[in-house]
Amino acid sequence: MVVDYLIIGQGISGTMLSWYLYREGKTFLVIDHEAVDTPSRVAAGIINPVTGRRYVTTWMIEEVMPFSISAYTTIGNFLGHDLVQNKNIIDFFPSTQMREAFIERIDEDDQYLNAFPDQNHFNQYFNYDFGCGEISPCFSIDLQTLLYEWNKKLVEMNSFRQAEFKPGDLTFTADQVQYEDITAQKIIFCNGTGTMDLPAFQLLPFAPNKGETLLIECKDLKNQFIFKRSMVVAPTPEKDIFWVGSSYAWEFDHAHPTEQFLKNTKTLLDHWIKLPYKILSHKASVRPATLERRPFIGFHPNYPALGILNGMGSKGASLAPFFAHQLVQHIVHSLPITDEANVNRFSRILSK
Ligand SMILES: Cc1cc2nc3c(=O)[nH]c(=O)nc-3n(C[C@H](O)[C@H](O)[C@H](O)COP(=O)(O)OP(=O)(O)OC[C@H]3O[C@@H](n4cnc5c(N)ncnc54)[C@H](O)[C@@H]3O)c2cc1C
Structure with a gap:
């Protein structure tokens, strides 16, 4: 051949x-x-233009994000599937310091961060003591x-x-x-x-990084947004099914799911989400990081x-x-x- x-x-x-x-x-x-x-x-297929505790703009995002959205739209049209969803991130601040860091970045005129005026909007679904902000635009790609x-x-x-x-x-x-x-x-x-x-x-200086994730079923949770509070809860194309993750481990003994991640994530979800949820699966994989x-x-x-x-x-x-x-x-x-x-x-x- x-x-x-x-x-x-x-x-x-x-x-x-x-x-x-x-x-x-x-x-x-x-x-x-x-x-x-x-x-x-x-992967959840999330495209988020900011990163880290200081909400720094992701490397090359001004060029890369519009290019990728257009690429997924084109290949999606070719394949007959809608692959791109605009889902902004609602970031629930874990502390007053993080809330202040977010506000500081808005004041510096960060184009991707916005105050969320109705701070009580998500009270029905989540416990959050330090308020929330919105990161936009963000996207979810159906990889x-x-x-x-x-x-x-x-x-x-x-x-x-x-x-x-x-x-x-x-x-x-x-x-x-x-x-x-x-x-x-x-x-x-x-x-x-x-x-x-x-x-x-x-x-080559590869630095493999392990990530674990859960799929959960959570009826009545809104699917217009991706929710974040140290972990992300992101809607999937399937009704009531949400992706939860993930961990970032630079050191690990094996590439399989661990009890530790399951336990920590359940603890986080139990404190954060007010609605009942059911864990459907638990997966792990190793990112080709550098x-x-x-x-x-x-x-x-x-x-x-x-x-x-x-x-x-x-x-x-x-x-x-x-x-x-x-x-x-x-x-x-x-x-x-x-x-x-x-x-x-x-x-x-x-x-x-
Ligand atoms: C838990 C988790 C969540 C993530 N969430 C996001 C996210 O929301 N947004 C985001 O942008 N990124 C996310 N990532 C990162 C993203 O998944 C990776 O950057 C991306 O998938 C890397 O793609 P790749 O095609 O380069 O490599 P891979 O996905 O590793 O693909 C490599 C392919 O090569 C094949 N292969 C390997 N060796 C051989 C061989 N010897 N012979 C034949 N085939 C072989 C494998 O089967 C595989 O199909 C996440 C990663 C993890 C682990």
Whole structure:
């Protein structure tokens, strides 16, 4: 089989990369072993323009957010599904200090933070002693439907193979790769933390980060907003079903759900939500995060047939469409890759 590009991994990165290659009329094959609880499958798909306790504007969000919303709308129209919901975040302050930090940022004219005038609006649903504010615009992307529907399309186009990629079976020159029966000009690794096993890229400063999440059923809870108070309660496309999460663990013994997270999250929900709820499932996954919190995009400085679209960390929903598009524009039209994201910033490490 001869294709232009071989893509490893069909999470959100491999999905958007293959979408843009498809739009450029390129041929490709996507290989994915369809692991069950990958980050892209357990993620809430939230795009939030601010981050951290100081409500700092997320890196490149002015460019990345509008681009990604438009990308999901376009691919959603193509697949016949509405993938984008505008769901602003109601942030319940855990302390007076956090309330003050929020107000301070509004005073500094932060474009994404707003006072919520009716402070008692959510009294029926939540306990909150320190008030709330609104972060807008925020979005919720239906990644599950996107991955599933795009996979169906890939299968229809004979562009998908369900298999585990084995690095030892890959051979390559400067302008060609060979893997089993597949010959391609380039191979692009979109396989999340799986890329850490590849000799060519294993020295990159990945910093895998584990996250756990619950799905709960909560009748009568409003689904127009995403609610936040150290954790997030976000509506899913299914009626009365909410996503709850998540944890951020830099150190962990295994990638499975833990009793500790379940216990802590139940305690939080019991104090916070006034309505009865039922826990439906508990999942965990490991984010492909990086030490300096910037993605790895582009081609290996010494092996130009080996590419990477990875390191999306906790922001895959917003970063993946933008950088998948940028990588395809780089491949097809030789356009530049953002310096801070270009994997060639690690030339010295990758040359060891
Ligand atoms: C609990 C949790 C909540 C999150 N919530 C959000 C959120 O709300 N918003 C947001 O923006 N981000 C969120 N994230 C982060 C987001 O999920 C990631 O940034 C994103 O999913 C990374 O996508 P990816 O395609 O790069 O990698 P992955 O999702 O890891 O996809 C990699 C794919 O490669 C495949 N693969 C791996 N190795 C091999 C191999 N050897 N052979 C074949 N296939 C292979 C896997 O099966 C998988 O399908 C969350 C993450 C977690 C864990």
